[in-house]
Amino acid sequence: MIRTPASGGDFGRLRTEFALPESFGPEVLAEAEAAVLSARAEGREDATDLPFVTIDPPGAKDLDQAMVVERTAGGFRVHYAIADLAAFVPPGGALDHEARRRGQTLYLPDGNVPLHPTVLSEGAASLLPGEIRAAVLWTIDVDAAGEPVATHVRRALVRSTEQLDYESVQASLDAGTPHPSVAALPELGRLRRELAVQRGAVELQLPEQEISGNPDGGWALARRPRTAVDAWNAEISLLTGMAAAQIMIEARVGVLRTLPPPEPDAVEWLRRSASVVGVAWPAGLGVSEFLSSLDPEQPSSMAIFADTTRLLRGAGYTSFDGSMPALTTHAGIGGAYAHVTAPIRRLVDRFGTEVCLAVTAGREVPSWVREALAEVPLQMSASDSLAARVERACIDQVEAWVLAERVGREFTAVVLRAEETRAEILVENPPVMAKCTGSNFPEGERIGVRLTAVDVDKRKVSFERV
Structure with a gap:
């Protein structure tokens, strides 16, 4: 890990460049506050006896998901509680309109640009430990091979008993002292990973860059540690999303996350x-x-x-109502899949969840959901593009701050892609993705590189092969 100097700076200029909203309007905030005060528990199943836990990065407050994974005589039972945003967002109101405009929460090192006001995203809607919360509860029975055999979806009241993070869960599992609510997660997670390979799922395992603040006011850049718990936790979300997609396909209404097969x-x-x-x-x-x-x-x-x-190009969102689209699967997942597990942070999940609740209860899908299906793919694609550009700009900026005083120094890097006179490289310490000039680059090998220039304002760094 290498840190920037205390004068590293903040991301205000970047927020201006991308025209990111600084706050919510008074009518949106008022509607959110009113929704909290008027929230009701009637008509919900009481599931507060289930010992739910959340697994998120340390310090996270916008907690979408809580789980309990149990072994059963025939396999496993997954209880997956998802924050119920529709309970707080009146259709067609100011809050709904603003969420559709934003599309998703944007994460910057110096603070988020949330999809919903924090009174909801970090308060009344978040599955915070010790609090009784409105949730959409998925109960999925899985056989001994890891395949789902039954799915039950309904509104419920839940209470998370503890907020865990990936590294602490991994450490407890390694020590043989797991939290009882996730003791069966490794076994089920491994089964689901094996099934993913059999389905042809494609997972990229490139190193992830992670930015964090440090006490002197600068920024730290490191490779994000990837634990087995990350993968197992993701499999629970994927299991739920695939179950949701099946519900939608059978009902011929919904919105799927799709990706065409590779050429x-x-x-x-x-x-x-x-x-x-x-x-x-x-x-x-x-x-x-x-x-x-x-x-x-x-x-x-x-x-x-x-x-x-190159194999994962063309991802999008496909909505349908009555007639089925030509593409209903996601090649990266190896099957049909829908987003329903992160409604605090992602717009589309609220609509997908409402489809599943209505279909499984034998009710008509609400008209406000059907009306939204035509627009949500474009709204999500636009917000996905913005989120990717903002994330890349943040990383580029920190890379420039980290390297600003190191021009002329040499580093070790891995050649990721090579052309005749340049290559895409991964500098190992600090973990920087960059272009490098030179020749005869050996792909997939380590080489020496020299930092030749840094432009902090343009967020650019340049290397040459030693």
Whole structure:
């Protein structure tokens, strides 16, 4: 980890550049406050006896999900409580309109730009420990092989007993002292991971850059540690999203997260990339099986994962009502999938959840949900694009701050992609993704590079091969 000097700066200029909203209007805040005061518990199942826990990054306050994973005689039972935002957002009101405009929460190192006012996102709607909360409760029974056999969705009251984080859960599992509510998570998580490979799911395991503040006012840049718990936790969300997609498809109404199958040329390109870096790809082994066999810490694997992004192009949102779309699956997941597990942070989840609640209860999908289905794909695509650009700009800015006083120094880097006179590299310490000039770049190998220039204002860093 390398830190910026205390004068590293904040992200105010970036917020201005992307025209990010600074606050909510008074009518939105008033509606949110009124929704908190008028929230009712009638008509909800009382599930407060279930010992739910949340697993989130340390310090998180916008807690969408809480879980209990149980072993059963035939396999597992997953209780997955999701924050019930529809209980606080009147359709067609100021709060609804503003959420549709924003699309999702944007995360910046110096503070979030939330989808909903914090009185909801970090207060009344958040599944904070010790608090009774309105939730949409998914109960999914899974057989001994990890396949779902029954799904029950309803509104409920829940209470999280403890707020956990990934590293502490991993440490407790490694020590043999897991929290009882997630003691069965590793076994189920592994089964679901195996099924994902069998489905042909494609997972990128490129190193993730993480920004954090430090006491002197600067910023720290490091590689985010990836634990097995991260993957197992994600599998619970994916299990729920796939169950939601099946409900929507059978009812012929809903909104799916979709991704077309990769073009044959993209797969061939990946095979050539594996050959270039000297990694054997056995005949008959599918893409998912091959990628799952790689050690993500090896430089050659990093180069292959960088090229795997070619297989995951064209993701979008597909809504339908009556007639089925041509594409209903997500190639990266290996099946049909819908977003329903993060409504505090993502707009589309609120509408997808309402579809599932109505269909499973034998009711008509509300008209305000049907009306929204036509617009939500464009709203989400726009917010996804903005979120990606903001995240990249934040990382670029911190990279420039971190390296500003190190021009002329040499570093070790992994070559991810190579062209004739330049390459895309991953500097290992600090973890910086950048372009590098030179020649004869060996993909998937470590090389020496020299930092030649840093432009803090333009968020640009330049390297050359030593």
